[in-house]
Amino acid sequence: MTTVIFPVGHYTGVLPVAIGAPNHVVRVGMKQHRLTDVEFGAWMLTHGPAEATAEPWTRRRMTAEATRLAIDLPPDLLDDLEARGLVFSIDPADPDVAGVARGYRLEALMIGLGDTAEQPGHHRIGVPEAGVVAVLDPDSYELWQWAATTPSLWAYCELRSTVTSSDDPRSAADRVFQDLRTLVAHGCGYLDVVR
Template sequence: MTGAVFPLGHYAGARPTPAGDEQHVVRVGRRLHWLTADGFGVWVLAHGTAEVGKGMWPRAGIVALAAAADLPAAGIHVDDLLARGLLAHVPTGPGDRSVAIAFARTHRMHALCVGMGNSPDAPDLHAVGVPGIGITAMLDPDSYELWQWGGLAPTLWHSCEVRATVSTKLGDPLDAEGALDQILGDMRHLIAHNCVYLDVAAPAAVREPMA
């Protein structure tokens, strides 16, 4: 399976089940999903690592990281999470773009963390984190812009349209489809640092792109 895998949903904590054990709960849209410890571990690993940067995080990367963490049957858990809508596979690169575009039109970003100012030593970098705990990540201007404003966009596709419009007005012609790879790369960086999470978009927000 080529392309990138993105985790979906917001972690809602560990809760007791009617059977008396404890499982992890992840909310996607209005639905709560219950995960075993191993399934939850694979979902966490699907967020990627800081070393990935803006590169795509493929299925093979998740499985390899799970093996290093001694999580059994990682491939089976990946398939289960994909089937349940807790992971999304997004083809990248040239070729058929319809799946990636459909993903952008039907999903949205929610920001985590708060802004913590610029770096005195690197004014082009912007700190985000948790007050009282510390900085989560230092973001470049593109990633910071997406973190700052992407949560206001009804879908990722809206963010692509906005970036394309701004870029074109600044003299660098770009359309929404051309901005998609940039947005997905910035999103990968933000997810790996736990600065944002992805969710399904509200049905009313799903529409065709602007002309």
């Protein structure tokens, strides 16, 4: 079993320095959290690498990346962020994946910019005039496009299983969490709590 880590919340910006630290603001549900620079750096690291990788984004990998980038990551910081609801950990093979997935939902960011001529069936996501942020495979694009229409990630897994008769919701969850990593790492969406 491999426990992976995900950020929760929508970054809404930096408050003026005159207001005082902590001044990075992340909204989770209806609550705004103010983060210090160190907390914000750790929260950003939980998004994972934008480049494709087969390795799951675990705390261990994240800690190694923080060391490589010379980012301060105090030992208890991730536990603190998780206790505050800004991070969650999940093992997609855990029997209670449905319980965890019922507590979160994906909110899409960016705009669909159409298929690519070089990779038919793959979809560009970004901002018109500013450029493409990511090119998504069909499954990731489907998640980006439809997850926000469902009340939770688990409801999306149930929807996905009805569309693809080869999957049940439990087996669909593993792929959904892989696709989530792509979307979150590229900023195509963010995870929020179910309200």
